Amino acid sequence: xxxxxxxxxxxxxVAKIITAVLDGKTDEREFNQIVCDHAFGESMLTVLPAxxxxxxxxxxxxxxxxxxxxxxMPLTLIQKQWLKAISLDPRIKLFGVELSGLEDVExxxxxxxxxxxxxxxDGDPFEDEKYIKHFRTILFALKHKxxxxxxxxxxxxxxxxxxxVPQRLEYSEKDDKFRLVTTGCHFIRTVNIARITKCKIYxxxxxxxxxxxxxxxxxxxxxxxxxRNTLERCMLHFAHFEKxxxxxxxxxxxxxxxxxxxxxxxVIRVLSFGPTVEVLESEHFKNLIIAKLKSQKSCELL
Amino acid sequence: MSSYSExxxxxxxxxxxxxxxxxxxxxxxxxxxxxxxxxYDDERRRMESWLGDHMSFxxxxxxxxxxxxIDSRVSQHNPFYKALKAKSFTDGDITLHFILFDILHSxxxxxxxxxxxxxxxxxxxxxxxxxVFDESTVRKKLKEYMExxxxxxxxxxxxxxxxxxxxxxxxxxxxxxxxxxxxxxxxVVGSFLLDKLEEKTDxxxxxxxxxxxxxxxxxxxxxxxxxxxxxxxxVSNMSRRADEPRQNRIIPLRIFISVQxxxxxLLAYQPDFNVIKSFRIDYLSDVKIEExxxxxxxxxxxxxQKQAHxxxxxxxxxxxxEECLExxxxxxxxxxxxxxxxxxxxxxxxxxTVEKLDEHTYRFSADIYDTSExxxxxxxxxxxxxxLHFSNKAFETQFKKDxxxxxxxxGLEEVEA
Numbered sequence: 049x050x051x052x053x054x055x056x057x058x059x060x061x062v063a064k065i066i067t068a069v070l071d072g073k074t075d076e077r078e079f080n081q082i083v084c085d086h087a088f089g090e091s092m093l094t095v096l097p098a099x100x101x102x103x104x105x106x107x108x109x110x111x112x113x114x115x116x117x118x119x120x121m122p123l124t125l126i127q128k129q130w131l132k133a134i135s136l137d138p139r140i141k142l143f144g145v146e147l148s149g150l151e152d153v154e155x156x157x158x159x160x161x162x163x164x165x166x167x168x169x170d171g172d173p174f175e176d177e178k179y180i181k182h183f184r185t186i187l188f189a190l191k192h193k194x195x196x197x198x199x200x201x202x203x204x205x206x207x208x209x210x211x212x213v214p215q216r217l218e219y220s221e222k223d224d225k226f227r228l229v230t231t232g233c234h235f236i237r238t239v240n241i242a243r244i245t246k247c248k249i250y251x252x253x254x255x256x257x258x259x260x261x262x263x264x265x266x267x268x269x270x271x272x273x274x275x276r277n278t279l280e281r282c283m284l285h286f287a288h289f290e291k292x293x294x295x296x297x298x299x300x301x302x303x304x305x306x307x308x309x310x311x312x313x314x315v316i317r318v319l320s321f322g323p324t325v326e327v328l329e330s331e332h333f334k335n336l337i338i339a340k341l342k343s344q345k346s347c348e349l350l
Numbered sequence: 351m352s353s354y355s356e357x358x359x360x361x362x363x364x365x366x367x368x369x370x371x372x373x374x375x376x377x378x379x380x381x382x383x384x385x386x387x388x389x390y391d392d393e394r395r396r397m398e399s400w401l402g403d404h405m406s407f408x409x410x411x412x413x414x415x416x417x418x419x420i421d422s423r424v425s426q427h428n429p430f431y432k433a434l435k436a437k438s439f440t441d442g443d444i445t446l447h448f449i450l451f452d453i454l455h456s457x458x459x460x461x462x463x464x465x466x467x468x469x470x471x472x473x474x475x476x477x478x479x480x481x482v483f484d485e486s487t488v489r490k491k492l493k494e495y496m497e498x499x500x501x502x503x504x505x506x507x508x509x510x511x512x513x514x515x516x517x518x519x520x521x522x523x524x525x526x527x528x529x530x531x532x533x534x535x536x537x538v539v540g541s542f543l544l545d546k547l548e549e550k551t552d553x554x555x556x557x558x559x560x561x562x563x564x565x566x567x568x569x570x571x572x573x574x575x576x577x578x579x580x581x582x583x584x585v586s587n588m589s590r591r592a593d594e595p596r597q598n599r600i601i602p603l604r605i606f607i608s609v610q611x612x613x614x615x616l617l618a619y620q621p622d623f624n625v626i627k628s629f630r631i632d633y634l635s636d637v638k639i640e641e642x643x644x645x646x647x648x649x650x651x652x653x654x655q656k657q658a659h660x661x662x663x664x665x666x667x668x669x670x671x672e673e674c675l676e677x678x679x680x681x682x683x684x685x686x687x688x689x690x691x692x693x694x695x696x697x698x699x700x701x702x703t704v705e706k707l708d709e710h711t712y713r714f715s716a717d718i719y720d721t722s723e724x725x726x727x728x729x730x731x732x733x734x735x736x737x738l739h740f741s742n743k744a745f746e747t748q749f750k751k752d753x754x755x756x757x758x759x760x761g762l763e764e765v766e767a
Contacts, residue, residue: 049575050568051361053439054447054498055542057432058357062444086545088356088432089399098441105445105477114473115452122515123543125499126571130539131520134530143526149518157574160650162535162605165662170697187525190553218423221533221609222558229555283373285611288560290421293376294410300376305421320726323755338760343733345762347683350750 049126061086061095063119066106070118074111129156139174142183164221171224172242182247186228189214189249195232195256199246200239210236211250213258217241232256238309264308269329270318272300278324285317301328315340354392356399357438362635364433365565367393368418369632371405372430372562375417378410400432422559426552428532430564431541445481446491449473454501454514462509463489528552532559535605536574538567560612562632572637573602573616579639580646586636587629595635601643603653605631606663615663619649626653628663661700661716662723676745679715680728681707681737691734698727711736721745732756 053059064082073079076096083095099107107113123131133155134140135147173179189196195213202208212230218238219226226241233256250256272282279300283293290305306314315336318325327334358364367390370377379390394416398405404425407416420429453469454461461469467488474480492512495501503510524547531540532554563570576583583602588595600618606628607614614631626649656665659675666674684691695704695714702716718724721742728735732753740746757763 049571050536050538051434051437052498053437053443054500055435055545056357056437056439057435057545058439059444059447060435060545062448066448088436089402090356090395091399094356102477102479103441105441105474105481106448108476109478114476115448117452117455119448119451120517121451122500122517123520125497127539127543128499128518130534130536131543134526134534134540137530137534139529140526143523143529145521145523145526147520147523147526149520154578156539156571157535157578157605160604161574161577162607163657164607164609165660165700166608166610168697169699170693187553191525191551216555217553218555218557219529219533220557221560227557280373281611284560284562284613287373287562287612288420288422288558290419291375292406292408292417292419293374294408294415295376307423316730319732320729322725322729322752323759326759334760338762340733341756341760341762344735344753345757347734347736349735349738350754 054121054124057087058091058095061091062099062104062106065095065099066113066115067118069107069111069113070115126156128153133157141175142180143187144180144184166222167224168222172226172240179242182241182244183217183226185247185249186214186217186241190216195250196230197246197248197250197252198239198244200243201245202243207245208236210239211252211254211256212236212239213256215260231258231260237261265305266308266311266330266333267303267305268314268318268327268333270302270304271326271328272302273324274299275324278321282321282325285321311336354395355438356396357436358396358433359438361433361437361568363389364393364396365635368397368430368433368565369562371397371416372418372420375419376415378413378415396436397433400436401429404429420561422561423555423557425561426528426532426555427541427544428537428561428564430561431531431538433565434538434567435542435545442481442483442487443491445474446470446483446488450488450491450495450501451514454512457513457516460504460511460513462511463492466492466512522549524549524551525553528554532556535563535607536567536571538564558609560609562612563607563614566614566631566634569631569634569637570605570614572639573605573631573634576602576637576639577604577646579642581642582640584638584640585629585634588633588635589630598629599640600629601646601649603646603650608662617653617663617665619645625667626656626665628665656719658701659716659718661718661727662720664720664723666719675717675719676721677715677717677739677741678702678721678724678728679713679737679739680731680735681711681713682731682734683736684710684712684734691731713737725749 061083064086065079068078079096080092083091087095098104128150131147132150132153135150136155136158195211198210200208210233213232215229215231217226218229228239228241230237230239272279286304292303294301318327319340327337401418404418404420405416406419407414449470453466463485467485470483492501496503500515501512502515503512527540527544531537531544582599584597584599586595587598600620602616602618604617605614606617615628616631617626617628619626682691692712695712699714702714705713707713721740722745758765
């Protein structure tokens with residue numbers, strides 16, 4: 049259904065090469081670059097040699113092709129069904145694009161076919177008109193490399209203003225929120241879209257520095273036991289980080305790199321595993337866990 | 351002996367290797383004893399070819415351990431989709447594919463099979479040793495493309511005529527594809543569409559983004575199809591408790607997706623045991639869609655009702671018309687300026703209620719099917735839990751024992767002699 053050669057990287061690369069040949073190009077280096085861009089690390093050893101040797105009879109030895117049209121293919125059934133399915137998602141309104149022509153297509157899935165059971169319930173108001181307007185202005189600014197002037201409410205409820213260079217929109221599936229990552233303002237790097245009250249393209253003369261500041265990463269080392277299937281649960285839970293695992297005797301060491309800004313979240317994520325995961329390093333992170341436990345001791349639960 | 355290729359015929363083989371390398375990544379070559387050493391070397395080489403910089407290795411006394419490490423917050427597109435773009439094909443497949451779509455270059459070109467065969471021969475004329483495609487091969491390929499609705503057939507008398515499908519004129523959807531190819535189920539389909547676009551600007555990145563589900567796309571798409579048709583399926587289930595996969599005949603009802611651990615489960619009715627139960631999708635393979643069932647709507651409605659008491663993916667069947675629920679409640683203290691704790695309770699709870707007991711004390715309570723599923727969340731409130739009651743006393747005792755074990759682990763209490 050999905051695992052099919054018509055979607056393959058090789059077919060895509062060959063389509064691009066045929067297009068280039070029809071455009072009158074004959075430079076092999078250019079064809080190899082196409083293969084590098086559209087296929088895999090070792091594809092250069094296969095794709096062009098297969099075409100040149102007439103194993104795949106699409107390009108003749110003299111680098112001409114019997115094909116007369118640039119390769120195209122209509123949308124497959126599953127592509128149409130998937131597009132129809134996403135057209136039913138409430139977040140689609142953010143993009144202001146009508147996916148027409150799919151009226152007679154059955155969706156691959158509907159919202160009642162799946163359930164995200166652990167997403168936080170205070171996600172962004174994706175159907176709010178003001179939110180949609182701000183989102184589209186930001187997206188426009190990102191695509192056209194424009195600066196932004198933002199007015200927002202901070203955590204303490206105070207109005208804050210900034211001029212910034214938008215870098216990207218970061219979406220958290222857990223929080224169901226979009227955040228705008230910016231540069232150019234020392235005290236605001238990430239803005240929750242839902243907190244924005246005004247959003248305009250900034251065409252003023254003030255030059256805003258656009259270099260993205262360095263991301264500070266911290267590393268922790270966890271000792272993970274195999275008890276209660278912790279190893280698998282822990283590896284899956286932290287799978288989205290850059291990490292390395294090693295087996296040491298009867299337990300495992302897991303080294304995880306994370307953004308320093310996310311430290312409070314990491315502390316509670318580690319705590320959620322209880323005694324089957326122990327923080328070995330860093331000393332600083334370990335002390336944060338100890339502080340939580342000391343505070344818990346004072347609650348006299350036991 | 352067949353020679354090595356970057357491409358693969360069977361996705362199941364690589365699916366388990368990729369998961370091992372990505373999720374675990376601490377096994378040495380020798381530990382992959384289920385398959386041959388040659389198979390291991392080939393699969394590792396393929397993954398290196400697809401994933402390039404994301405592959406790393408460390409040397410240990412046991413040997414070289416290869417692993418995949420990806421910070422999905424940095425990577426804007428799921429690298430595992432590449433594996434789904436590595437399906438092998440024959441020389442004839444690729445040749446025929448491009449020639450067929452060149453012959454049928456617009457929906458107005460309508461041809462019979464003999465006419466198509468004649469034209470194919472004309473295309474191949476100029477090659478030193480032209481390939482020969484017989485009627486049955488071309489008919490089979492056309493049939494395959496008709497199933498995908500990229501080629502359409504129309505009967506004229508006894509003759510079948512073929513033409514390409516109309517293209518749907520899509521508006522500018524790069525942003526939509528960049529976003530949904532990462533967050534929607536079967537997002538790889540969006541990635542296939544992105545491959546065809548010239549514009550590559552990408553404004554999105556993703557936090558808390560689990561990417562392993564990419565490897566289950568085929569299984570997921572089949573399950574969606576079965577649900578849509580309200581059909582029974584047979585599926586092969588390789589549970590971690592069994593050595594051999596088991597065949598299950600089930601009615602798929604809904605996919606449960608976790609955005610906190612990346613796991614996907616199928617909630618399905620198992621007629622043999624008269625229960626609704628969960629199946630991990632990464633353990634499922636070989637989905638076969640069978641006949642429709644009249645019970646689908648009734649069973650899905652039953653699942654809807656049960657969801658009010660599900661913290662995770664566990665459901666239990668009623669006993670004597672009574673739901674088998676376990677009660678849990680716990681109380682937390684909230685200091686001045688810690689309103690975020692109350693917000694956390696409200697937004698993170700999946701069922702149950704939050705109650706204010708006094709200015710600085712709040713209680714969460716719920717009746718759920720499985721207490722063990724909520725325990726990790728309760729532990730995230732460690733530092734402020736003042737009371738805790740589970741109707742399942744074994745879990746309550748274990749919870750408290752675990753807290754004590756943590757005190758000892760970090761030197762806050764003496765280790766018992």
